[in-house]
Amino acid sequence: xxxxxxxxxxxxxxxxxxxxxxxxxxxxxxxxxxxxxxxxxxxxxxxxxxxxxxxxxxxxxx
Numbered sequence: 001x002x003x004x005x006x007x008x009x010x011x012x013x014x015x016x017x018x019x020x021x022x023x024x025x026x027x028x029x030x031x032x033x034x035x036x037x038x039x040x041x042x043x044x045x046x047x048x049x050x051x052x053x054x055x056x057x058x059x060x061x062x
Contacts, residue, residue, distance in 0.1 A: 006031065007027065008025075010026065010027035010030045010031065011023055011027065013026070013030060014026040014027065014030075
């Protein structure tokens with residue numbers, strides 16, 4: 001069911017975007033983008049939290 005939802009969402013996005021890519025390449029790139037966003041930094045929940053350390057390279061916003 002989850003895979004079907006991901007495919008349908010990708011196909012709907014392809015139709016709305018008006019891109020020159022075919023549906024399958026668009027779907028593959030879309031899913032890879034989703035994976036890349038959540039893979040490296042922990043995704044939105046990690047990025048939305050407070051900084052873990054403050055220093056010269058990454059100043060605190062508080």
